[in-house]
Amino acid sequence: MAESFRDPQRGGSLIVAWQIKEKTVLIVGGGAVAASRVFNALDADARVTVVAPELCPELQYRFSSAQIVWKDRKFVDADLEQADMVLTAISDVQESRRIADLCKQQRIPVNAADINDLCDFWFMSTHRDHSVQVAVSTNSKAPRLANRIRRQIASALPRGTGLAVEQIGRLRKRIREADPKPENSKRRMTWLTQLCDYWPIEQLARLDADNIDTLLDAYVQNHDPQSVKIAQDTTTSLSSSGMPSPVMQTSSTTDVHSPEPVEGKKGRLVLVGAGVGDPELLTVRAHKELKQADIVLADKLIPEPVLDIIGCEIYTARKFPGAASEAQDDLYRRGLEELAKGKRVVRLKQGDPFVYGRGGEEILFFRKHGYEPDVVPGLTSAINGPGLCGIPVTHRGVADQVLVLSGANRNGDLPTVPPFVATRTLVILMAVKRLERVMELLRQQEFPADLPVAIVERAGCTDQRTVRGTVSTIAGIVERVGHNAPGLIVAGHAVNILSDAAIQDRYLDPSTLGLHSAE
Structure with missing residues (x-):
């Protein structure tokens, strides 16, 4: 029976979002490191007290603008009496150890800068965008590399992620006000979950007061959030993925024209089933085609481990609510453009292309434009998922x-x-x-x-x-x-x-x- 449970990897930290609003954070030290700790604590709405004989320019500013309390002297034991958390940022290692020992005796969480064995917790490399916070920890082994990882993650986030969270927060509040009954909490949660899972982040970021009113009305009338149409101006703008945002979408492109092939070249198209999620469950032929492709046109739901084995460009047209046909047209258009250049194009579909995957429709479309796709079947979840x-x-x-x-x-x-x-x-x-x-x-x-x-x-x-x-x-x-x-x-x-x-x-x-x- 023990084999049913995962073994802990160990060596990590318990990562939590620590709520320190209105709690007192005592920071010992007045230099640049202390200033960084002060900023983090203020960003979390803590009450901050700094103990130091001198302050760096940033902390002098924060004191003069009444953001912090400053005790103009060295640390004394009595400073711990009102502290909920202690951060030391001084060069005196022995004094840091003494302060840390006092904190542990009084069960006060403590962090000592650059002295890992004294720390109850680490500071992570963080990205902040409105209410969104992304933190990366290397468990104090490679803080500089943590910064690089954090920047890479932040650059990959969809445009408007923070705004999207703010708008969903406003909508959630409106829904709770309109339907406050505790017994309806499951319905509220389910409806908002469907909205967040299905709508693109770029679209959620664009919501305005009128849009939120429309969505609130859809919730009250028990309409599926996937079916809600948002009317805005007639300008079509692009999301960060390059796809027209359905928030602004007013019409769809149903006539996809085939570009003229480059002289002497004719591309090859392969329709590949990605199977059920595990790249080890790809067929040998599917793996070969993905490795040899010049470009892969992928479905939205292709798991990351499968995408990771692809070495060429991956183009994904996500099927947004109210814009599924436009997304399909976009994939058709890009496929024809690449085929006209003589490229080896793989159309990667989840599961098996012919089991509710519209694979037949895509065969007929490309055949009409002069390309006969090869087909590489994939494991379908309908049969293999249960197995x-x-x-x-x-x-x-x-x-x-x-x-x-x-x-x-x-x-x-x-x-x-x-x-x-x-x-x-x-x-x-x-x-x-x-x-x-x-x-x-x-x-x-x-x-x-x-x-x-x-x-x-x-x-x-x-x-x-x-x-x-x-x-x-x-x-x-x-x-x-x-x-x-x-x-x-x-x-x-x-x-x-x-x-x-x-x-x-x-x-x-x-x-x-x-x-x-x-x-």
Whole structure:
């Protein structure tokens, strides 16, 4: 049973966001390092007291503008009486050790600059953008490298990340004011989660008061946040990804023209399935094509470990709410441009391109423009996702057929579920967010209330998880333990046929153990 749990890596720090608002931070020292510590404490709304015979120019400014309290002398033991945290930034190592010992005796958290063995906590290299804070720690082993890593992370954040957080904060406050009942907290959280997961950060950053009113009205009327259309001016602007922002989008481009090929050149297009998430589960052919490509046109949901093996340019057109067709057109357009240059183009799609992946549509499109794509299939989560989590979709004497349905058709409707067949395993993709409604459809088709149901989450990724229940209990279980998208629904007697083995499996999250039998 012990093999079911991860072993700690050890050697790290417990990273937390420490709330020190209105708490007293005592800083011993008046130089540049002390000034840096003062700024960090003020940035977190702490009350700051500095003890030092002299102050550097920055601290003199902060004292003269009443940002800090200054005790013009050396440290004395009584200075600790009101302190909630102590930071030493002095050159006297012995005095720093003495102060640190006093703090430990009084259980006051202490940090001593450049003396790691005295520190209860480290200061990390941080990036601040409004309410967004990103911190990098090397556990005091390579602080200069931490700065470099932090800069690289900050440069990769979408434009407007901090503003997006501020706007979501305003919308969240408005929703709580409009719907303050505690029993509706789950609905508020679910609706905002869908908004944050699906809408691009660039679009959220553009929200204004009118947009927030529109979204609030959509919440009150229980509209899916993916379906909300935001009207602004008619100017089309580009997000940081180069895609037209759907906030400003007023029309879509449906006619994609094929550019004239460069003389003597004709590109090659390969449609590649990325499989279920783990790059080791790519086919040998898929791996080869990704390595030989001149450019890869990738779906939004391709996992980072798969993208990491690609050495050429990766172009991703993210499918934003209200702009899925525009994103698809953008991929078509870029593909034709690169093919006209004689490039080797890989169109990388999640799972298998022909299992609810619009692979057939893309074949027909490029064929119309004179290119016949090669196809490299990938493992589909519909079959392999359950298998990775200990659920065989067929099993002798239990399940002799599999039905795969999509929970997100062209019009956003739920699938048509046929009547219950005891020996059939039903797999529904892209429908976990509407789990309760899906279970109602199953009950209408006489699926037994105690029929096993599993939610397979992030199949093939290192954090994949299985949540088990029945037709009557699974919605409540998922509401309690939460959901990590993307996921799929599996219903049928095969779900628990290997349940004892599945519980021992490393992929099964310990928080869900026994739920299928206890609920």
